[in-house]
Amino acid sequence: MTLGATQGAQTKAAILRAARERFAAQGYERTTIRAVAADARIDPSMVMRYFGSKEKLFDAALAVDLRLPDLSAVPADALPAALVRHFVERWEGDPADDALLVLLRSAVTNERAAERMREVFASQVAPALAAALGPERAARTAGLVAAQLLGLGLARYLLRLPAVVSLTPDAVVEALTPALAATLGDPA
Amino acid sequence: MTLGATQGAQTKAAILRAARERFAAQGYERTTIRAVAADARIDPSMVMRYFGSKEKLFDAALAVDLRLPDLSAVPADALPAALVRHFVERWEGDPADDALLVLLRSAVTNERAAERMREVFASQVAPALAAALGPERAARTAGLVAAQLLGLGLARYLLRLPAVVSLTPDAVVEALTPALAATLGDPA
Numbered sequence: 104m105t106l107g108a109t110q111g112a113q114t115k116a117a118i119l120r121a122a123r124e125r126f127a128a129q130g131y132e133r134t135t136i137r138a139v140a141a142d143a144r145i146d147p148s149m150v151m152r153y154f155g156s157k158e159k160l161f162d163a164a165l166a167v168d169l170r171l172p173d174l175s176a177v178p179a180d181a182l183p184a185a186l187v188r189h190f191v192e193r194w195e196g197d198p199a200d201d202a203l204l205v206l207l208r209s210a211v212t213n214e215r216a217a218e219r220m221r222e223v224f225a226s227q228v229a230p231a232l233a234a235a236l237g238p239e240r241a242a243r244t245a246g247l248v249a250a251q252l253l254g255l256g257l258a259r260y261l262l263r264l265p266a267v268v269s270l271t272p273d274a275v276v277e278a279l280t281p282a283l284a285a286t287l288g289d290p291a
Numbered sequence: 292m293t294l295g296a297t298q299g300a301q302t303k304a305a306i307l308r309a310a311r312e313r314f315a316a317q318g319y320e321r322t323t324i325r326a327v328a329a330d331a332r333i334d335p336s337m338v339m340r341y342f343g344s345k346e347k348l349f350d351a352a353l354a355v356d357l358r359l360p361d362l363s364a365v366p367a368d369a370l371p372a373a374l375v376r377h378f379v380e381r382w383e384g385d386p387a388d389d390a391l392l393v394l395l396r397s398a399v400t401n402e403r404a405a406e407r408m409r410e411v412f413a414s415q416v417a418p419a420l421a422a423a424l425g426p427e428r429a430a431r432t433a434g435l436v437a438a439q440l441l442g443l444g445l446a447r448y449l450l451r452l453p454a455v456v457s458l459t460p461d462a463v464v465e466a467l468t469p470a471l472a473a474t475l476g477d478p479a
Contacts, residue, residue: 130400132321208399211449212318220450229454246446246454247466253450254442258434261399262408262441266417266434278435281473286466 115153117143122164127199131161131209131216158215165209165219167202169193169227174235182235183283187276190252195272198260207256224249236287247286255279303341305331310352315387319349319397319404346403353397353407355390357381357415362423370423371471375464378440383460386448395444412437424475435474443467 121142125134136157140147154160170193177185198204203223209216228249233241255275259267270278309330313322324345328335342348358381365373386392391411397404416437421429443463447455458466 128400130318130320132318133400211396211399211445212316212321217450221452224452224454242454244466246452246458247443247470249452250442250446250455251439251470252442253445254438254440255435257399257441257445258438262405264409264412264434264437266412266430267438270434278432278474281476282435282439282470285469285473288469 111153114143114145114149118145118150118153118160119164122160123200123202123205126161126164126209127205131213134161136160161209161215162219165202165206165216167206167219167223167227169203169223169231171227171231174231177235179235183287184276184280186248186252186283187255187279190256191272191275194256194260201260204256204260207253208261240287244287248283251279251283251286299341302331302333302337306333306338306341306348307352310348311388311390311393314349314352314397315393319401324348349397349403350407353390353394353404355394355407355411355415357391357411357419359415359419362419365423367423371475372464372468374436374440374471375443375467378444379460379463382444382448389448392444392448395441396449428475432475436471439467439471439474 118139122134122139125139125142134157136150137147139160140150143150150160154163171189172185174182174185194201194204206216206219206223210220211217224245229241229245232245232248235241236244255267258264259270259275267275306327310322310327313327313330322345324338325335327348328338331338338348342351359377360373362370362373382389382392394404394407394411398408399405412433417429417433420433420436423429424432443455446452447458447463455463
């Protein structure tokens, strides 16, 4: 790798970091290429050169990898707690920089971001649950499992409802696990 | 009431309707007084005369009344289904014009709207559950009950996840009731 390529990679990473923070704080609409460039201490033309447009910058900054584990290896009765714990641990790290929450912030008013959320669900959540529960049971339950986990992210990290914020991470897992277990239901 | 007062009330109502639609579609930040005035077929100066500022117009348009019934009159084992059904029926009517969903759309990126969501929770949801469950049990569970109901609103009406949209209203009530029952737990 040449020195130029290294610098290019560093510049791209700085732009993506700045873009993620702006999109997180302000949503898609209010974020401008100019502001992202200023945060990354770079000329706006360089942002355009690397990413082409605000839409493409958004797509690159908000590539969401849920990093779901192989749920087929999780015993059925441990699955609800494993799911809740996975997302709580993900979000407790740094919710302001979490690509899923950043995407959610934009998805409620921007159709492009909403479509990305639906893709994340279809390509990551649904297959992971199908591997654990079988296709029929997953098709029946995955939507409401996603709704409950997104509801937690919304209430605790975006709206910051005091009654949800005040719980410790362990208490969140403990309190939400029975609800997820009830949603997944019996193997029937 | 004079003719002038009647016309004033009609004009205010037209402005509020236009504002709710704009805030719903675009969120707080992208909505302008000018656009609301154009939708209401009125001069922007009239909007300012009636409401004073975009912030005050937002507050007036987004006054959320959840219209929760007296939950102390609902038998304990019917409470989870009654809660889910109340919100599903509310949202199935016209989600685009529902003040709670409109407020939610703005609350993920606007602190003023988020504060309004916390007020709605504290002044309407928490007391209604306390009347049904007693203060201690309500304090323990109301936050996650709200998270689950908001998660449903988010997934079905804002993100429109196909796996949640495809359920009939009755199927949503049936599928989410056990989760809410598990969250409320035993009277303990």
